[in-house]
Amino acid sequence: MSELLMSMEYDQNGRSQALDIALASNFFSSVSSYPLTSPSPFVLSFKDLTYSVKIKNMFNPLPCCGSSDGDGMEMNTKILLNGISGEAKEGEMMAVLGASGSGKSTLIDALANRIAKESLHGSITLNGEVLESSLHKVISAYVMQDDLLFPMLTVEETLMFSAEFRLPRSLSKKKKQARVQALIDQLGLRNAATTVIGDEGHRGVSGGERRRVSIGIDIIHDPIILFLDEPTSGLDSTSAYMVVKVLQRVAKSGSIVIMSIHQPTMESKGNPKPNHKKH
Ligand SMILES: Nc1ncnc2c1ncn2[C@@H]1O[C@H](COP(=O)(O)OP(=O)(O)OP(=O)(O)O)[C@@H](O)[C@H]1O
Secondary structure: HHHHHHEEEOOOOOOOHHHHHHHHHHOOOOOOOOOOOOOOOOEEEEEEEEEEEEEEEEEHHHHHHHHOOOOOOOEEEEEHHHHHEEEOOOOOOEEEEOOOOOOOHHHHHHHHHOOOOOHEEEEEEEEOOOOOOOHHHEEEEEEEEOOOOOOEEEEEHHHHHHHHHHHOOOOOOOHHHHHHHHHHOOOHHHOOOOOOOOOOOOOOHHHHHHEEEEHHHHHOOOOOOEEEOOEEEEEEEEEHHHHHHHHHHHOOOOOOEEEEEOOOOOOOOOOOOOOOOOO
């Protein structure tokens, strides 16, 4: 599904803040050979990614690729990724587009190191070096579709909670608070900073604001690579647009942003909603 990949480039606007934090806090001491001092931009490359799973086929075993599990049940191989290659650069947003079931989430999971290595074939490199799991955890972040947030905390408190967990212990509280305040502005959440997250029983932030808080939690350490699985799903077009603007800002600030998009829309200032024929 390489034809599904779409890349949008934005001006590069300086280096990841978290890289400075990470370097200052010796996050990378265990991977000293890693080329983090190499010149910008960071480039994530993936080549010939192939991933398949074994599925039980009780009714219609395929003679071509069948085998048997321990119980004698016929097993077939289902190919989810078939030789996918691509490249994403610092300062860019890469959107993976495709129909439901085409493998968008599987590709994002593969790139985000969320698939067992033994079943994934091909190579994933950052600036030409194989991306090891230990480094992956430090330099990347993954924003899930479901927002798991504490309903009684405010936006500010939620991000501060994440800062306490994700930023180095050696970083002073003042610096963590400064990072949270900068992030609130980056996420366009200034007006909602002191609003509680809320839930079904308590009114809180809007759906779009909630999604931006979820993104904020995962980018508090300013990751070099940010993965998002359908960050705009379930949002109205204005909220979805604001989420994409935030991600654009994240990319511009020196990250690689890779996301899956389920329902891309042509709507924007330059592309008005098309007129549909009335039946
Ligand atoms: N562990 C698995 N075993 C068997 N099939 C799987 C497994 N994981 C995913 N699939 C199948 O692989 C295909 C791709 O799934 P994936 O979730 O990547 O699609 P998607 O493009 O993200 O879909 P959606 O837009 O609906 O979320 C689907 O047909 C799914 O049912």
